[in-house]
Amino acid sequence: MLGRLAGWLSAAAGTVAALAAAGAAAQDARFEALAEQYVEELLDMNPELATALGDHRYDDRLDDYTLEGVGRNLERERRFRDRLAGIDVERLGDANAIDYRILASQIESSIFAIEELREHEWDPLRYNVGGAVYALLARDFAPLEERLENVAARLRSLPAALDAAKANLGNPPRIHTETAILQNGGTIALVRDELEGFLEQAPDMRPLVEPAQRAAVEALEAYGEWLERDLLPRSDGDFRLGERRFRAKLAHTLDSDLSMEEILSRAEQSLADTQDELYRTALPLYRRFVPDASAEQTLDRRLVIRTVLDELAKERPADATIVEQARADLEETTRFVRERRLVSLPDEPVEIIVMPEFQRGVSVAYCDPPGPLEENGETFYAISPTPEDWTEERTESFYREYNDFMLKNLTVHEAMPGHYLQIAHSNAFEAPTKVRAIFWSGTFVEGWAHYAEELMTEHGYGGPEVRIQQLKMKLRAIINAILDQKIHTAGMTEQEAMRLMMEEGFQEEGEAAAKWRRAALTSTQLSTYFVGFSEVMDIRRAYASKHGGIEDFRELHDRMLAFGSPPAKYVKAAMGL
Numbered sequence: 001m002l003g004r005l006a007g008w009l010s011a012a013a014g015t016v017a018a019l020a021a022a023g024a025a026a027q028d029a030r031f032e033a034l035a036e037q038y039v040e041e042l043l044d045m046n047p048e049l050a051t052a053l054g055d056h057r058y059d060d061r062l063d064d065y066t067l068e069g070v071g072r073n074l075e076r077e078r079r080f081r082d083r084l085a086g087i088d089v090e091r092l093g094d095a096n097a098i099d100y101r102i103l104a105s106q107i108e109s110s111i112f113a114i115e116e117l118r119e120h121e122w123d124p125l126r127y128n129v130g131g132a133v134y135a136l137l138a139r140d141f142a143p144l145e146e147r148l149e150n151v152a153a154r155l156r157s158l159p160a161a162l163d164a165a166k167a168n169l170g171n172p173p174r175i176h177t178e179t180a181i182l183q184n185g186g187t188i189a190l191v192r193d194e195l196e197g198f199l200e201q202a203p204d205m206r207p208l209v210e211p212a213q214r215a216a217v218e219a220l221e222a223y224g225e226w227l228e229r230d231l232l233p234r235s236d237g238d239f240r241l242g243e244r245r246f247r248a249k250l251a252h253t254l255d256s257d258l259s260m261e262e263i264l265s266r267a268e269q270s271l272a273d274t275q276d277e278l279y280r281t282a283l284p285l286y287r288r289f290v291p292d293a294s295a296e297q298t299l300d301r302r303l304v305i306r307t308v309l310d311e312l313a314k315e316r317p318a319d320a321t322i323v324e325q326a327r328a329d330l331e332e333t334t335r336f337v338r339e340r341r342l343v344s345l346p347d348e349p350v351e352i353i354v355m356p357e358f359q360r361g362v363s364v365a366y367c368d369p370p371g372p373l374e375e376n377g378e379t380f381y382a383i384s385p386t387p388e389d390w391t392e393e394r395t396e397s398f399y400r401e402y403n404d405f406m407l408k409n410l411t412v413h414e415a416m417p418g419h420y421l422q423i424a425h426s427n428a429f430e431a432p433t434k435v436r437a438i439f440w441s442g443t444f445v446e447g448w449a450h451y452a453e454e455l456m457t458e459h460g461y462g463g464p465e466v467r468i469q470q471l472k473m474k475l476r477a478i479i480n481a482i483l484d485q486k487i488h489t490a491g492m493t494e495q496e497a498m499r500l501m502m503e504e505g506f507q508e509e510g511e512a513a514a515k516w517r518r519a520a521l522t523s524t525q526l527s528t529y530f531v532g533f534s535e536v537m538d539i540r541r542a543y544a545s546k547h548g549g550i551e552d553f554r555e556l557h558d559r560m561l562a563f564g565s566p567p568a569k570y571v572k573a574a575m576g577l
Contacts, residue, residue: 027091028432031100034087035433038080038103045073048132053438054374059136060153062129065164070120077110098563098570099435102255106439109252116245122172122237124180124227125521127165129158130187137198141374148198148205155191155212159219166223169231173239175520177232184224192217239520243489246523250485253524254443254531255567260485267481267530271504274478275301278471278506281464282308305506309472312465316403319385319395325404326365326383327352329411336461337417343557346424348379350415355384364402365410367419372427372437379423381415401508405462406469412456413473417557418449425561440565442525447532447568448561450477451540454533455553475505477529483519484526535568536560542577 043050047058063069084107089100113119119126132154136147191213199206241249247260279301286304287293289311297303317325330352338345364384370377386395402410412418422445429436457467479501486492494516501512519526539560544550563574
């Protein structure tokens with residue numbers, strides 16, 4: 001009897017387990033189908049996003065910028081929020097559970113943006129469609145003739161997008177309208193001038209493209225006049241979000257467990273700690289550069305740091321040498337990572353290109369990976385000679401900032417083992433849905449790139465000269481987070497912000513002025529660099545604590561990069577930390 005009872009109980013337990021597994025599989029199937037439907041509707045209703053992601057089914061269309069289009073996007077997000085609530089996340093598999101939470105967060109963020117931020121009513125920068133045209137020209141994902149056909153189609157839709165802007169915009173902040181005027185001029189140059197170079201390569205396309213090109217330029221010129229004569233005089237809105245909206249937007253942007261207050265507290269402490277480390281690193285170099293310095297001079301922290309930065313700035317590239325110099329730096333950093341076994345190297349190639357003329361003058365380099373849905377896409381590490389119309393003095397100032405040692409640090413950040421390597425690892429991750437590929441965490445991505453700088457210099461790359469530049473960049477990331485929060489919630493003035501950047505962060509005046517403008521034009525994105533770095537370092541410390549230290553950095557980093565690019569808290573949980 002006992003044996004039969006045990007058999008019945010075992011069979012019952014097996015039945016329960018089978019039913020549970022079947023229920024879990026059904027939940028996974030429901031979520032995967034819902035996620036697929038969401039992505040399909042999202043891309044269909046946002047064709048410019050689809051192009052950027054590498055889905056080219058909608059390349060002949062622009063987004064619907066009308067209020068009706070905004071309303072349809074809001075209806076979609078609400079509908080999928082309700083459907084998502086019907087799925088039991090606790091019964092999903094590990095990968096789907098993470099993607100469920102990412103999708104839920106993305107939907108809530110979109111609803112908040114439309115309902116609360118309402119940027120379509122006050123931010124004219126949303127209506128610059130130049131990027132939607134350039135995205136079809138920048139990569140050879142299809143024959144040029146096919147891409148130009150879609151360019152023509154988008155240009156024909158451009159006047160309607162500008163009409164929507166005129167209908168929707170009320171009283172933007174003045175700085176947003178001023179910037180929109182400048183950007184509109186750049187879009188005119190792109191459509192009128194830059195497009196000519198592509199038409200010369202495909203002259204048979206002129207009869208199709210040129211009428212749309214002329215009409216688009218006329219519409220853009222009329223829109224520019226409207227911006228200056230109508231919108232600018234009534235642009236008296238406040239660019240500051242205020243604490244309530246900033247706090248909510250920050251939470252959506254970061255998807256982090258760190259509170260606004262903890263971020264500021266960490267940043268202010270890290271500012272002091274990094275300044276101390278910068279001084280300690282600079283002091284031996286200062287004594288080398290100024291061998292007869294007095295004891296009093298060596299105790300003047302700002303004098304020591306500024307002198308060393310000025311001396312290092314003397315070794316700098318020029319327009320004729322910077323591309324080859326970056327190529328050599330990439331070979332050097334790749335060799336360094338391989339020899340020290342810091343992380344597994346990707347097989348995908350990275351191509352160094354000269355940055356297009358109209359994108360120059362902001363940074364000396366950027367990483368341009370393919371969209372996650374792009375087939376056989378290449379990663380570009382773009383290097384920038386200065387714009388052709390710059391004066392000799394301005395060019396010299398630019399290269400003083402982006403000197404030989406800073407270029408090495410930028411190569412680490414943008415390429416190896418920074419963005420290029422991390423995104424290559426991320427693209428190798430396979431999940432049942434496209435959610436994680438499409439909605440990657442900018443906080444984790446930027447956090448890894450800044451961590452890569454720290455990792456390389458702590459292992460000795462570039463000596464103290466590169467370490468100085470890395471610490472200066474670290475100060476910039478820290479100050480970004482402080483600016484972001486204090487400008488939008490505490491009324492920080494331009495004068496206060498400039499003093500913080502120049503005196504505490506050792507930034508050049510031009511660099512600081514540009515950052516003030518960026519902080520006024522955006523909100524919460526500037527916090528991603530410091531928060532991302534902090535969270536990646538938190539993962540490393542938790543790993544070291546669990547394993548009694550770090551014996552194999554490659555094992556740690558390969559594991560950290562094995563889950564795509566989700567928010568860091570999901571990476572930490574997936575690593576069992």
